[in-house]
Amino acid sequence: MPMSDKKVIMKVRNLTKEFKIRSKKLGEKPQILHALSDVSVDIYEGETLGIIGESGCGKSTFGKCLVQLHQATAGSVEYEGRQILGMKKDELKKIKRDIQMVFQDPFSSLDPRMTAGKLVEEPMVAHKIITDKKERSQRALELLKTVGLDVQHVHRYPHEFSGGQRQRINIARALALNPKLIVCDEPVSALDVSIQAQVLNLFNELQKEYNLTYVFISHDLSVIKHISDRIAIMYLGRIVELCDAESIYANPLHPYTKALLSAIPPESPFDKRERIVLSGEIPSPIGDQVGCPLAKRCGSCMERCKKEMPQLKDRGDGHQVACFLYE
Amino acid sequence: MSDNLLTVKNLKTYFFTASGVSKAVDGVSFALNKGETMGIVGESGSGKSVTASSIIRLLPKIGKIVEGEINFEGRQILDLNKKELLNFRGKDIAVIFQDPMTSLDPVFKIGSQMVEMICAHQDVSKEEARKMAVEALKKVGIPQPEKRMDSYPYELSGGMCQRVIIAMAVCCKPKMIIADEPTTALDVTVQAQVLELLQELQDEMDTSILLITHNLGVVWKMCDTVMVMYAGKTVEYARSERLYEKPLHPYTWGLLDSMPKLSDTVKGELKAIPGVPPDLRLTGQCCNFYNRCPYATEICSKEVPPLLEVEEGHFVACHRQNQQEKLVRGEVNANE
Amino acid sequence: MAKQNKAAETAVLGAEAHSLLVKRERRANNVWNKLRRNKTAMVGLVIVVFMIIMAVFAPIIATHDPNAIKPSETYLGFGENGHIFGTDEFGRDLFSRIVYGARVSLIAAIGGTIVGGIIGILLGLIAGYAGGIADAVVMRLMDGMLAFPFVLLAIILMTILGSGLQNVILAIGIGNVPTFARVVRGQVHIVKNEEYCNAGRVIGISNARMLFCHILPNTISPIIVYATLNVAGAIISEATLSFLGLGISQPTASWGNILRAGRDCLNTAPHIATVSGVFILVTVLGFNLFGDGVRDVLDPKMKR
Numbered sequence: 023m024p025m026s027d028k029k030v031i032m033k034v035r036n037l038t039k040e041f042k043i044r045s046k047k048l049g050e051k052p053q054i055l056h057a058l059s060d061v062s063v064d065i066y067e068g069e070t071l072g073i074i075g076e077s078g079c080g081k082s083t084f085g086k087c088l089v090q091l092h093q094a095t096a097g098s099v100e101y102e103g104r105q106i107l108g109m110k111k112d113e114l115k116k117i118k119r120d121i122q123m124v125f126q127d128p129f130s131s132l133d134p135r136m137t138a139g140k141l142v143e144e145p146m147v148a149h150k151i152i153t154d155k156k157e158r159s160q161r162a163l164e165l166l167k168t169v170g171l172d173v174q175h176v177h178r179y180p181h182e183f184s185g186g187q188r189q190r191i192n193i194a195r196a197l198a199l200n201p202k203l204i205v206c207d208e209p210v211s212a213l214d215v216s217i218q219a220q221v222l223n224l225f226n227e228l229q230k231e232y233n234l235t236y237v238f239i240s241h242d243l244s245v246i247k248h249i250s251d252r253i254a255i256m257y258l259g260r261i262v263e264l265c266d267a268e269s270i271y272a273n274p275l276h277p278y279t280k281a282l283l284s285a286i287p288p289e290s291p292f293d294k295r296e297r298i299v300l301s302g303e304i305p306s307p308i309g310d311q312v313g314c315p316l317a318k319r320c321g322s323c324m325e326r327c328k329k330e331m332p333q334l335k336d337r338g339d340g341h342q343v344a345c346f347l348y349e
Numbered sequence: 350m351s352d353n354l355l356t357v358k359n360l361k362t363y364f365f366t367a368s369g370v371s372k373a374v375d376g377v378s379f380a381l382n383k384g385e386t387m388g389i390v391g392e393s394g395s396g397k398s399v400t401a402s403s404i405i406r407l408l409p410k411i412g413k414i415v416e417g418e419i420n421f422e423g424r425q426i427l428d429l430n431k432k433e434l435l436n437f438r439g440k441d442i443a444v445i446f447q448d449p450m451t452s453l454d455p456v457f458k459i460g461s462q463m464v465e466m467i468c469a470h471q472d473v474s475k476e477e478a479r480k481m482a483v484e485a486l487k488k489v490g491i492p493q494p495e496k497r498m499d500s501y502p503y504e505l506s507g508g509m510c511q512r513v514i515i516a517m518a519v520c521c522k523p524k525m526i527i528a529d530e531p532t533t534a535l536d537v538t539v540q541a542q543v544l545e546l547l548q549e550l551q552d553e554m555d556t557s558i559l560l561i562t563h564n565l566g567v568v569w570k571m572c573d574t575v576m577v578m579y580a581g582k583t584v585e586y587a588r589s590e591r592l593y594e595k596p597l598h599p600y601t602w603g604l605l606d607s608m609p610k611l612s613d614t615v616k617g618e619l620k621a622i623p624g625v626p627p628d629l630r631l632t633g634q635c636c637n638f639y640n641r642c643p644y645a646t647e648i649c650s651k652e653v654p655p656l657l658e659v660e661e662g663h664f665v666a667c668h669r670q671n672q673q674e675k676l677v678r679g680e681v682n683a684n685e
Numbered sequence: 686m687a688k689q690n691k692a693a694e695t696a697v698l699g700a701e702a703h704s705l706l707v708k709r710e711r712r713a714n715n716v717w718n719k720l721r722r723n724k725t726a727m728v729g730l731v732i733v734v735f736m737i738i739m740a741v742f743a744p745i746i747a748t749h750d751p752n753a754i755k756p757s758e759t760y761l762g763f764g765e766n767g768h769i770f771g772t773d774e775f776g777r778d779l780f781s782r783i784v785y786g787a788r789v790s791l792i793a794a795i796g797g798t799i800v801g802g803i804i805g806i807l808l809g810l811i812a813g814y815a816g817g818i819a820d821a822v823v824m825r826l827m828d829g830m831l832a833f834p835f836v837l838l839a840i841i842l843m844t845i846l847g848s849g850l851q852n853v854i855l856a857i858g859i860g861n862v863p864t865f866a867r868v869v870r871g872q873v874h875i876v877k878n879e880e881y882c883n884a885g886r887v888i889g890i891s892n893a894r895m896l897f898c899h900i901l902p903n904t905i906s907p908i909i910v911y912a913t914l915n916v917a918g919a920i921i922s923e924a925t926l927s928f929l930g931l932g933i934s935q936p937t938a939s940w941g942n943i944l945r946a947g948r949d950c951l952n953t954a955p956h957i958a959t960v961s962g963v964f965i966l967v968t969v970l971g972f973n974l975f976g977d978g979v980r981d982v983l984d985p986k987m988k989r
Contacts, residue, residue: 076536076537076538076539077536089887090887091883091886091887115889118887118888118889119889122887122888123884123887125880125883125884126880127880130879130880130881131880131881131883131884132881132884133881133885133899133902133903134881134903135902135903144885144888144890145888145889145890147890147894148888148889148890148891148894149889174704178707182707182710182711184625184626185393186625187625192884195884195888199888214392214393214563214626215392215563215565215604215607215608216392216603216604216607216621216622217392217621217625218607219606219607219608219609219619219620219621219622220621220622220623222609222619222621223618223619223621226618241536241537243537243611244608244609244610244611245609247609247611247613248609248613248619249609271611271612281538282537282538283611284541285537285538285540285541286537286541286566286611287537287540287541287544287564287565287566287567287569287570288566288569288570289566289569289610289611289612290569290593291569291589291590291593292590292593293569297541297545299542300538303506303508303509303539366713367713367714367718367719367722368706368709368710368712368713368714369706369709627703628703628706630706631702631703631706
């Protein structure tokens with residue numbers, strides 16, 4: 023299906039988030055940490071946009087900016103054609119119902135002093151969706167059942183559940199408001215393989231049932247590839263490549279993507295793949311950047327890379343890449 | 350078996366809690382040869398880490414080894430006294446933990462931590478120890494090792510810290526390294542670097558590695574043999590190529606199937622194992638996997654399956670994979 | 686679905702067995718049961734309960750009228766003339782006065798802690814949650830109060846308010862506000878950055894709900910621990926004030942003013958000061974032991 027036929031649910035333009043770091047010395051100018059620089063992406067209705075990158079690449083910041091947990095420094099986020107950055111509080115509250123989030127750590131993202139039932143009811147209380155108590159707990163139970171939990175779980179506290187079950191509660195909570203878009207911030211990375219598969223299947227089922235749109239953030243490329251329709255690869259606060267899930271494996275373009283792919287552990291003991299080694303470590307996001315962020319580590323770095331910042335450009339088939347090699 | 354380094358036989362480590370006895374390790378047997386790498390895979394709570402801490406006998410107060418045998422180069426580890434144990438831990442075995450940041454003391458410089466550790470286990474002067482430490486840091490690929498000796502742990506990235514810990518582990522030239530999820534906290538590119546480093550060091554020094562991980566990919570990359578654990582028990586144990594090609598335990602099948610693969614082309618349903626792992630206070634009365642196993646029969650809910658050697662070097666603990674019966678992967682259970 | 690049903694039916698590893706286990710675990714980790722296993726806490730609790738029973742049932746326990754003056758029987762020793770602890774300078778029965786004094790002392794101490802706790806918790810919650818200017822103003826005010834020695838502060842307050850039980854409670858309470866506010870603010874700072882509070886923000890819950898349904902319940906354990914330990918301090922505060930003649934005034938008995946009366950006749954009748962002193966000591970010890978035990982149970986991280 024060509025992309026232009028699909029409805030854009032969220033339009034992100036030049037999103038930038040900077041954190042000020044207080045300097046250690048008195049009277050010194052505060053330094054600026056560029057967590058997210060100039061990120062532009064369209065999110066289509068009903069799709070799963072995967073976001074992958076190493077720790078510190080800004081993928082979590084991106085998710086948090088979308089749900090308004092962080093105030094973006096610059097740029098715009100349009101939801102269904104309406105600008106949501108800088109929106110008034112009560113208007114925003116209505117839109118917040120549509121954009122929910124599932125957090126990474128199932129152990130800390132649930133209030134330890136509330137039972138599963140109460141936790142799922144809470145969003146309904148906050149937005150006054152169902153005011154009748156009985157009806158509300160009925161609905162909470164329904165939601166718990168949709169995510170694969172049962173009546174016996176309603177009165178249990180979070181610490182009495184396993185990691186996978188807690189993540190199910192998190193999902194039920196997000197679903198309680200009938201959202202259209204869910205930002206999933208590493209929802210399966212704290213889970214075991216067999217449980218991870220269950221939760222990934224659950225995400226897929228729910229997407230089909232409720233026509234959900236996901237922004238799925240993870241550091242695990244095989245998980246991202248499995249769940250996503252399109253994948254954005256982030257490096258040091260920027261999207262360096264954006265393409266279909268298929269082409270990331272079949273036809274990776276950016277040198278960083280290639281290196282990332284080659285670093286993934288093999289799928290069998292007989293799979294001996296060649297490693298593309300990136301020398302050194304990720305540079306610090308503090309301070310100003312000149313040139314391509316990968317320049318120092320890249321094997322095919324040119325003179326131009328050290329001076330100019332490559333922009334994310336479409337190669338015609340929806341495959342976008344930010345690298346001078348492809349210009 | 351002359352090149353055998355470590356043999357563990359029917360190890361059982363229980364935790365005595367207020368709400369019951371938790372059978373964290375409930376029957377683990379394996380053997381590790383010199384210069385080889387063995388992987389222990391399993392989900393969290395399957396007893397991987399407790400097995401490792403039982404081997405070095407570093408258990409919390411409520412944990413007790415109730416049964417079993419740990420044989421290291423002919424010595425019975427469970428019979429060692431305190432002094433011998435200290436020696437054994439530092440000299441013969443080194444441990445690399447999951448979180449590199451917490452296994453280094455944040456208030457001391459890396460150099461002084463390394464020197465202290467070397468002096469504790471080897472009869473060398475401080476200057477010599479310092480030289481050894483620099484040498485070791487160089488070996489693990491840390492740039493400017495002299496300078497790094499005076500850094501504090503927080504000044505280094507996670508990957509660098511893990512390298513420092515590996516350096517500390519190798520400078521006493523241990524016969525065996527226990528690596529407890531050494532790369533779980535690291536990014537993939539750094540993980541690949543660290544794993545390659547471990548492999549290089551192993552080739553050079555001929556140490557054995559006991560690698561604990563939940564990532565099968567890491568096992569395929571690193572290990573000669575693999576032990577799969579479930580709910581405190583060894584369920585399957587074989588050479589890793591063999592385990593990949595011809596796994597026998599239904600849990601291993603489930604584990605292999607539930608990993609999403611990069612090479613998959615269809616975005617379909619993953620074959621997940623239904624249900625959750627049992628609570629460790631309830632296990633040990635039957636096959637621990639029977640309530641999640643599509644192949645379970647009557648006997649599975651009644652008897653604990655013994656760990657049998659079905660083929661040379663391939664052990665499996667399943668009622669339906671003994672000499673009489675042979676279950677085929679993917680074949681639907683007759684009872685269903 | 687079939688698989689799930691099967692899992693539920695299976696006896697040993699199934700859902701039912703697990704439910705039972707959860708119940709068992711709840712019982713074992715129940716605060717009371719944990720407390721019961723903690724020996725020091727139990728010793729403390731026995732002392733505290735003993736003192737409270739004494740205070741509540743004072744009219745039944747007391748052998749004499751605590752305020753009945755008998756000029757013929759002053760300064761009697763232990764057990765003389767049916768007076769268990771003897772009598773004081775006015776011939777009043779010391780045992781009965783101690784028993785009635787427990788009432789006043791405990792009410793003053795516990796009441797003071799509650800008053801200080803409520804004000805301190807509110808201030809701490811506001812300062813910790815709002816941050817910025819509110820935080821700065823409240824906390825500098827608290828710092829200012831802390832800079833005053835407690836006794837000095839209490840003396841000023843008592844001089845303004847005048848003596849009497851209510852005013853003692855108020856003075857102790859106000860003196861306790863700054864430390865309570867600090868403890869709460871510190872906790873709020875930790876809790877408000879927890880992931881579940883972020884989760885609440887994404888859901889869009891209101892500030893009031895966040896504060897009272899999430900942050901307060903999760904800060905309550907350290908508050909309880911602190912309050913329990915604080916009662917011990919408050920008992921001493923009451924004794925100090927009464928000892929200085931600023932607190933509970935005669936003839937009402939409180940441990941502090943019995944001690945004060947005993948000071949004047951330390952040479953002739955040392956038992957008066959000793960007995961009241963021992964009661965203060967034991968009660969403070971009891972609350973401290975109990976508080977330590979409560980901390981071990983509610984706040985396992987702080988242990989050792």
